[in-house]
Amino acid sequence: MTEPQGGADPKVFQTTALQDGDEWVINGEKWFSSNARYASFLIAMVVTDPDNPPYQQQSMFLVPSDTDGLEIIRNVGLGYESEADDHGSHAYVRYDNVRVPKENLLGPRGGGFIVAQTRLGGGRIHHAMRTSGRVQRIFDMMCERAISRTTQGELLSKKQMVQEMIADSWLEMEMFRLLVLRTAWRIDKYQDYKKVRKDISGVKAAMPGVYRNIATRALQIHGSLGVSWEMPFTKEVMESFHMGLADGPTEVHKVQVARRVLD
Numbered sequence: 074m075t076e077p078q079g080g081a082d083p084k085v086f087q088t089t090a091l092q093d094g095d096e097w098v099i100n101g102e103k104w105f106s107s108n109a110r111y112a113s114f115l116i117a118m119v120v121t122d123p124d125n126p127p128y129q130q131q132s133m134f135l136v137p138s139d140t141d142g143l144e145i146i147r148n149v150g151l152g153y154e155s156e157a158d159d160h161g162s163h164a165y166v167r168y169d170n171v172r173v174p175k176e177n178l179l180g181p182r183g184g185g186f187i188v189a190q191t192r193l194g195g196g197r198i199h200h201a202m203r204t205s206g207r208v209q210r211i212f213d214m215m216c217e218r219a220i221s222r223t224t225q226g227e228l229l230s231k232k233q234m235v236q237e238m239i240a241d242s243w244l245e246m247e248m249f250r251l252l253v254l255r256t257a258w259r260i261d262k263y264q265d266y267k268k269v270r271k272d273i274s275g276v277k278a279a280m281p282g283v284y285r286n287i288a289t290r291a292l293q294i295h296g297s298l299g300v301s302w303e304m305p306f307t308k309e310v311m312e313s314f315h316m317g318l319a320d321g322p323t324e325v326h327k328v329q330v331a332r333r334v335l336d
Contacts, residue, residue, distance in 0.1 A: 074103075075105045075106075076088060076102060076103055080105070083118070083127075086119070087101055088101025088118075089101060089119055091121075092175070096172045096173065096174055097134060097174075097177070098170055099168040099172075100171070101119065101167075102146075103117060104165055106165075109145060109163070110161075113137065114135050114138055115135075115136045117133070117136050118131050118186075122182065125183050132178060132179075132182050133178070133184075133188045133189070134173055134177050135173070135177040140171050140173065142168060143166070143168060145164045146165040147164070147165050149161045150162060151311060152311045194269075194273055197273050197274075197276070197320050198260060198276065200277070200319065200320060201276040201280050202257070204280050204283075204316060205250050207309065208284055211287050211291045211305075211309060214304075215242065215290060215294055218294050218295055219294060222294075235294060238290040242291075245283045249280070249283045252272075256269060256272040256273060270333065274326035274327075275330050277320065278327045280316055281313050282313075284309070288309035291309075292307070292310065
């Protein structure tokens with residue numbers, strides 16, 4: 074979806090597909106295409122009907138990775154990935170007269186936004202579920218450190234400020250987990266992401282802060298070891314910011330929650 078000039082707002086997308094007989098011809102650029110370097114095909118959301126209403130202008134296409142005109146300009150890594158070793162997991166992609174058969178249209182013409190939102194609903198709750206597991210791991214490491222490391226003649230776990238970190242982390246983790254569970258239950262109950270949009274936006278908005286807070290506390294309790302590459306915490310802190318952007322920025326989700334609360 075994302076392009077160099079915009080990601081969260083599909084109305085500014087500029088990559089186009091024009092129909093030419095039994096084929097579509099795609100031109101434009103896409104930014105931060107996840108794992109494109111490893112994929113056998115890409116899914117591109119492009120403008121096919123610019124005269125339609127804003128959210129009915131885009132369509133989705135399956136594009137085989139070996140199609141002529143498809144070029145990875147460069148692979149871009151997250152902050153903890155190695156540029157020297159070329160570990161970039163996201164791609165800056167150019168589509169230069171890329172031709173795909175009309176059968177590669179994914180869903181209805183002009184229905185790209187609906188297809189995207191259907192995928193994103195499940196993707197967001199998946200991010201939240203996975204984050205719950207990662208946060209539990211970080212919390213366990215924090216607690217293990219607190220009951221095994223001594224300073225000033227006593228365990229870290231005896232220090233009230235460390236106890237506060239443990240308590241705050243447990244509270245945030247448990248409240249977030251319960252919100253995720255309730256949202257997943259509502260998805261199962263209604264079988265309609267539109268009816269659970271507020272809940273999904275809620276867990277997506279809460280997730281980066283919970284993730285970042287607990288990872289930061291764990292890093293602090295581990296001291297200099299915490300900022301080293303022998304511990305996962307610097308990566309986890311960076312990932313918490315990533316989760317605040319992936320599948321829609323936190324600010325957008327907070328606006329969605331507020332609108333539906335006030336509706």
